[in-house]
Amino acid sequence: AKARAAAGRVAQRFDVRFASRAQVQSWQGDLSRTLYLLDVRTREEFEARRLAGSRHAPGGQLVQATDEYVGVRNARIILVDPARVRSVMTASWLVQMGWSEVHVLEPEGEDGFAGWPTESGASPAPIERVKAWPETSSAEKNATVIDFSTSLRFRSYHIPGAWWAVRARLAEARAKIGEVPQIVLTSEDSALAHLAAPEVAALWPQASVKVLRGGNASYRAADYVGEEGLERATTAPDDVWYKPYDHADKETHARAYLEWEVALVERIRREPGIRFREF
Secondary structure (H helix, E strand, C coil): CHHHHHHHHHHHHCCCEEECHHHHHHHHCCCCCCEEEEECCCHHHHHHCEECCCEECCHHHHHHCHHHCCCCCCCEEEEECCCCCHHHHHHHHHHHCCCCCEEEECCECCCCECCCCEECCCCCCHHHHCCCCCEECCCCCCCEEEECCCHHHHHHCECCCCEECCHHHHHHHHHHHCCCCEEEEECCCCHHHHHHHHHHHHHCCCCEEEEECCHHHHHHHCCCCCECCCCCECCCCCCCCCCHHHCCCHHHHHHHHHHHHHHHHHHHHHCCCCCCCCC
8 A cells, every 4th residue: 555655645746647448459459559558566476466468578678778669759558567557657758768659558357457358378489470381409510600699698508509690681691601502590489599590491492491490599508518708700799789788898888888978977968869758
């Protein structure tokens, strides 16, 4: 009760908006706008019972790494938490960050999910949502392995002899690798490899193209020996943002980051496309 009262004061101070089940279900039918249905509770609560189609996005992670959960600016964001505490607190920060279409779902019924289709258990693996390509259970002996993990993940662990590639730059990979008869594609959970497979097959029409079942996760789980390094990179390793401690010269990059951060406030003032609400 104390937490709800505190959340109520926060909601009032930061102009947090609420939405009913009917309103959200109406928005779900509006194909002209992107909508994110995000459950901000713990994974255990999320997997025990959740709204069908919702995604797990713990509030703290959602605020600190919003772009990992929300890919469309000005999309509608619906936050789910039957207790209406964590959802309000998360919404208050997103509102201050400039997200104007954030709504907290009003809970209904004893458990908050009355009237909604629900589901439980782990979320479906991404591969179940994409068209599957023929798979192989191992990195075949004479096959060329192409890995679509991030450069950071590839650098720390990959299948021995694998090439690192970025899906959007497959033409560069084709030029570097050349003509090969067999190709095995992999990524962290194999989903990205499946998505890239038709494009790889088009660039290597004479090759047999398969996807490693379960990707790198299954390879590691089988305790196979991996490699480190970026010796077989097919493009520049600028696919992800490297934190200061990801670089060899940590101190120089840490200082550069701090200088950037201190200058950010003034830079935001000069940027016409960015506005934060003040309360």
